[in-house]
Amino acid sequence: MGRPASFDHAEILETIQTLFWDKGYAATSLDDIMASTGLGKGSLYAAYGAKEDMYLLAFTDYCDWAVENAKERLLGDDEGAFARLRKYVQTSAKGAATSRRGCMLAKGTAELRGRFPEVDKVIEKTFKALEGAILECVCQAQRAGEIEPNRDPKMLAATILAAARGMEALGVAGASSASLSLVAQGVLSLLTPARR
Numbered sequence: 001m002g003r004p005a006s007f008d009h010a011e012i013l014e015t016i017q018t019l020f021w022d023k024g025y026a027a028t029s030l031d032d033i034m035a036s037t038g039l040g041k042g043s044l045y046a047a048y049g050a051k052e053d054m055y056l057l058a059f060t061d062y063c064d065w066a067v068e069n070a071k072e073r074l075l076g077d078d079e080g081a082f083a084r085l086r087k088y089v090q091t092s093a094k095g096a097a098t099s100r101r102g103c104m105l106a107k108g109t110a111e112l113r114g115r116f117p118e119v120d121k122v123i124e125k126t127f128k129a130l131e132g133a134i135l136e137c138v139c140q141a142q143r144a145g146e147i148e149p150n151r152d153p154k155m156l157a158a159t160i161l162a163a164a165r166g167m168e169a170l171g172v173a174g175a176s177s178a179s180l181s182l183v184a185q186g187v188l189s190l191l192t193p194a195r196r
Helices: 009-023 030-037 041-048 051-074 081-098 104-112 117-143 153-172 177-188
Strands: none
Touching (some): 009 030, 041 051, 051 081, 081 117, 104 153, 117 153, 153 177
């Protein structure tokens, strides 16, 4: 059942990631991974380590993507930062309303937080980076005069992150698009534009 050493690592990692994302860590067996990847136990262990190592690779890859995606959506010139924040919040609501799969970061945090120190480190690093990207965009909007300068940027960033994560959880639970849109409107009402 082995595969030559030239197999596509990115493709295999994506397959492993999909399994863990859909089923979770505990419900994904080594047999599931072997069947989905076409690799034998020896090849898997040699290339990726034990099941915990495979999960860590897949989870880290997902979290790295999530951070890069957020940065691409939020960061840019100071001018237009407020519009990027608004779009980020609105897109989070729309995405939550249409995707019942949920995100791997949320699922991994709920299932594994406190069980594996290395996974905990990735979770902490990822949420810190996501909040940091939002915070930078808030600060950009303040420098551009698009958000009142006396508003606490850290408080706004933390609130936006919590709302985005909360909308994702509500979406998985079946919340309607209209309900999530109301959440987005509530968050955006906190981003009071500066008076011109």
